[in-house]
Amino acid sequence: MSIIEIKNLTKKFGDKLAVDDISFEVKEGEIFGFLGPNGAGKTTTISILCTLLQPTNGIAKIAGYDVTKERDDVRNSIGIVFQDPSLDGDLTGEENLRFHGMAYKIPKQIREDRIKYLLDMVDLFDKKDERTKNYSGGMKRRLEIARGLLHHPKVLFLDEPTIGLDPQTRNRIWEHIIELQEKNGITIFLTTHYMEEAENCNRIAIIDHGKIIALDTPENLKKNLKGDLITLKTSDNQKANELIKTCFSINPYIKDDSIFIYAENGENFIPKLFRALRTFEITSVSVRKPTLNDVFIKLTGRAIREETMDGVGRMRERTRGR
Numbered sequence: 001m002s003i004i005e006i007k008n009l010t011k012k013f014g015d016k017l018a019v020d021d022i023s024f025e026v027k028e029g030e031i032f033g034f035l036g037p038n039g040a041g042k043t044t045t046i047s048i049l050c051t052l053l054q055p056t057n058g059i060a061k062i063a064g065y066d067v068t069k070e071r072d073d074v075r076n077s078i079g080i081v082f083q084d085p086s087l088d089g090d091l092t093g094e095e096n097l098r099f100h101g102m103a104y105k106i107p108k109q110i111r112e113d114r115i116k117y118l119l120d121m122v123d124l125f126d127k128k129d130e131r132t133k134n135y136s137g138g139m140k141r142r143l144e145i146a147r148g149l150l151h152h153p154k155v156l157f158l159d160e161p162t163i164g165l166d167p168q169t170r171n172r173i174w175e176h177i178i179e180l181q182e183k184n185g186i187t188i189f190l191t192t193h194y195m196e197e198a199e200n201c202n203r204i205a206i207i208d209h210g211k212i213i214a215l216d217t218p219e220n221l222k223k224n225l226k227g228d229l230i231t232l233k234t235s236d237n238q239k240a241n242e243l244i245k246t247c248f249s250i251n252p253y254i255k256d257d258s259i260f261i262y263a264e265n266g267e268n269f270i271p272k273l274f275r276a277l278r279t280f281e282i283t284s285v286s287v288r289k290p291t292l293n294d295v296f297i298k299l300t301g302r303a304i305r306e307e308t309m310d311g312v313g314r315m316r317e318r319t320r321g322r
Helices: 042-049 071-077 093-103 108-121 137-149 167-184 218-223 237-248 266-276 292-300 315-319
Strands: 002-013 016-027 031-035 057-062 078-081 155-159 187-191 203-208 211-216 228-234 253-255 258-263 282-288
Touching: 002 042, 002 187, 016 042, 016 057, 016 187, 016 203, 016 211, 031 042, 031 167, 042 057, 042 155, 042 187, 071 078, 078 137, 093 108, 093 137, 108 137, 137 155, 137 167, 167 187, 203 218, 203 292, 211 218, 211 292, 218 292, 228 237, 228 266, 237 253, 237 258, 237 266, 258 266, 266 282
Parallel strands: 031 187, 031 203, 078 155, 155 187
Antiparallel strands: 002 016, 002 057, 203 211, 228 258, 228 282, 253 258
16 A cells, blocks of 8 residues: 555756656555655655645645645644754753644643653653753654654654764664554655665665656665676776776776676676786776665766765755745
8 A cells, every 4th residue: 555656746946857757656654765866856856745845747645645735634644854953952852742742733641641652762751851952963863753753644754864873873763763664554754875774675766867767675776786796996997998898798887996897696707807807907806796875876877975965855945935
């Protein structure tokens, strides 16, 4: 069953086509990753789903509600955790949650019960009376996730939920995210530039130049690269690259002073490669299984970490005033 449905969605800003006639669905209860280079259209798409932007054309529905015609119903169906902190630092953790609950008109007793439960869930009950400006980065993210869940949304949008956090804190945040999916059946829709985090997604959509260019499970996306990844450095990468194309009828590419080659049974292929390149000095070679970052580079031509921080996940700033 699909909880998010997008059909022929398009968004233009003047002459710029930010989202180009995309269609996809998100299944109820899955962790869905949305990845793309800076300016690819992911933030615009998510902003439309969260009713922060109006689409130019197309249909987008969440839990059966149209994002343009039933905005209040959509907003009651979703929770949002922005990349940038949005807590009131002068309020305590408990007060931040209580204010959010009052804004959503949750009855008092239900609100108070949920606040206690959520503070327990994110391991912040002992810090509930402390002002959030004194919280660590990880504590703030956990509280924001709790706040996003307070009104029992069907879909939780997480925009770079662990950016800037140390690995241990990131792992802890992810324990909570996976627990939400497994125990509560909530649908998680997230963006992340940490490819090891994207491995936790049930499915991933990659968007580039406003179009969905791939959508599958992490494992299937990696399998589509068909082979091992060989990284090679030679005395003349340009000429060696052309020779490899001629000898093996494959399509290697050069990036960051290295030649990248996808080949079946990479360890068996390397001796053949060395024989073909015997007139070149080979300074380094390695072979490994492809990763999601390799998939991303293959499809978009860049690594996701090449995005600048000003271009990743700035949902509120980009949509403010539009």
